[in-house]
Amino acid sequence: SAQLSAATHELNVGNLSTAASTGTGPIVAPAHTRNVQGFAVQGGLKINTPFIAPGDALYLQGAYGEGAQLYTGYSAYTGSYTQSTTTIQGQKFAQYFSDATINPFTGQLQTSTSFTAVASYLHYWSPEWRSAFFGSYGEQSFGQGARLAKGAIYNLVSGLAGSNPFGANAVGTPGTRFFNLSQALRDTYQFVAGGS
Template sequence: MRISTLLLSSAALLAGATAGLAADLPSKKAAPVEYVRVCSQFGAGFFYIPGSDTCLKVSGRVRADYYYNQPLVRADNTTTTRARGYLALDSYTATDMGPVRATTRVYVTKDSLAGASTTLDWAYIQFAGVTAGRIATSFFEFAPFGGVSFLGGGANGRGSDYGAINTLAYTYAANGFSATLAMEDGTERRTGLNGLGSASLGYAGHALPDVVGRLEYGGSWGVAALTAAVHQTRYALASDNTDYGFAIQGGLKINLPMLAAGDALFLQAAYADGASSYTGWASGAAKNGAGAALFTASDYEKNAAGNWVSVKTWSLVGGVEHYWVPTISTALFAGYGHYDGADASDWSMFSVGANVKWTPVKNLLLAAETTYQRAVDTPVAVAAGTQKDIWNARLRVQRDF
């Protein structure tokens, strides 16, 4: 009995000591696992950034282009190539005042006989109708036409997409209708002064941004848009004062589902007075050889009397796209533009083109396109190394992810 009592007492003491020792040891608990959660409220591909309430989408594109360029002299490259890689980040954060969006895309390009270059495609913030930053396409442009021609068909080789531009804009949208008022960087819209085209020779410092307005209405039938812009030109000499040009454009996309799903007709017309880039005349006319142009576009030109005269330009562009099957489409497009400068410096241009696009699997594009462009009603003789018409063609392989 005495031995049993002693054993029980020893066991109790040992158990208590062990419990006390365990209480003194540090406790290690497994850290909670932070799983990536899908964020579906802003579209496919978004996920919550771990530890935040921001939804992020990572996407990209790889593109390979193979060009045919009509040569004029033996030194010209008849064929050239391009490789380009894109990386895009798109984010949304839900707030009590609506979502805040921040998005950016950059791409790196390697052309034939050129070093690799990096370009900011866009980088902007959107919140409560405000857009601030660099957008992919000016609010003046009628973007749907860009879906027809990836070479940029239209008068003077122009599609509807001017390209990326810095802006500060407000958009009101409701029931398919939207109205936008924007301030855009006017320095990127300069085309030249009397052929000078240099800030040191022709332009004074930039003072006011371009003011751009846009009205758009869309539905199942298509999209209609009316846009306008005011563009300031300040001359280097104070005695030349300052001029203000303007531009107006109308665009229409009509869906044609009675022919095939995805079919559409695109039409647009633009007129500018002292703002030539808004009608596609920013880069001269047909050019080849060593890159020489038939002429240099301007916003204003000096006449024989030495006075600045606004250049008046207009362009008409149209195209139609037809889907033979859901994965194969063909587009036909054409454009005509006129340039009315000082004295007798009037030019007209027309272009036509066609393409075929095949999507064998989702997000993989194989395409071919050719365009023909010709200058007509030219007031001067064609310089050596240039000609009034030119052919271009391109093969494209593109993968989006």
């Protein structure tokens, strides 16, 4: 069997003034942010493999989205809606997932893109016992120059998160250690594998 699906939704944040949030840096006149449409497409196949064992099946699925990340299945390890996660061995493992970012110089939305590819196999050892194995790969990319624009306009203080008034996930000033280590608006990829 095969399936194909698509989704669309509107992204709208209203009016934006970038100068008011920092109190420093260049003053940018308020700009009206135009609405944009996010979309995603997804396709899948189920291939029965009774020649291996009765009931066995291979599942393949792929998805691509612009401004509609959750529809592609790309997610943080703690779930799609968790914005700030717990730490792993003291290193914060957090990523802000965003359908779009606002270019602070133009006030316009720049959509992020994501895609995923998944393969899984269901195997029946006997009519009562079965196992499932799966693996996936995904990527997320923010608008071109999104990190640089945010860091440049907000002119944030580099250094430890405690000295930054904008929190641990602020982008930071380009060229600084804080900018290089910041997880905000960083293009990412992930491999996921499992079984039961």
